[in-house]
Amino acid sequence: MKSLVWIASAVLGATVIFQKRYKILNTILAINVLRKLFVRLSMNIPSMRTKILPSIFGRSAS
Numbered sequence: 001m002k003s004l005v006w007i008a009s010a011v012l013g014a015t016v017i018f019q020k021r022y023k024i025l026n027t028i029l030a031i032n033v034l035r036k037l038f039v040r041l042s043m044n045i046p047s048m049r050t051k052i053l054p055s056i057f058g059r060s061a062s
Helices: 002-019 021-029 032-043 046-056
Strands: none
Touching (some): 002 021, 021 032, 032 046
């Protein structure tokens, strides 16, 4: 019975987070330090960097 309640709570929590994901993300990224950290971490991923940087500087991505 305990595990059933735990699983139901986890599913409910995941559903709420999924439905509100953009609002949660906007709230988190509104904090300057967290936004800078997110950008710094995402620029360490090579595939992310190769897709984003050309569009920022006006070159076409290959």
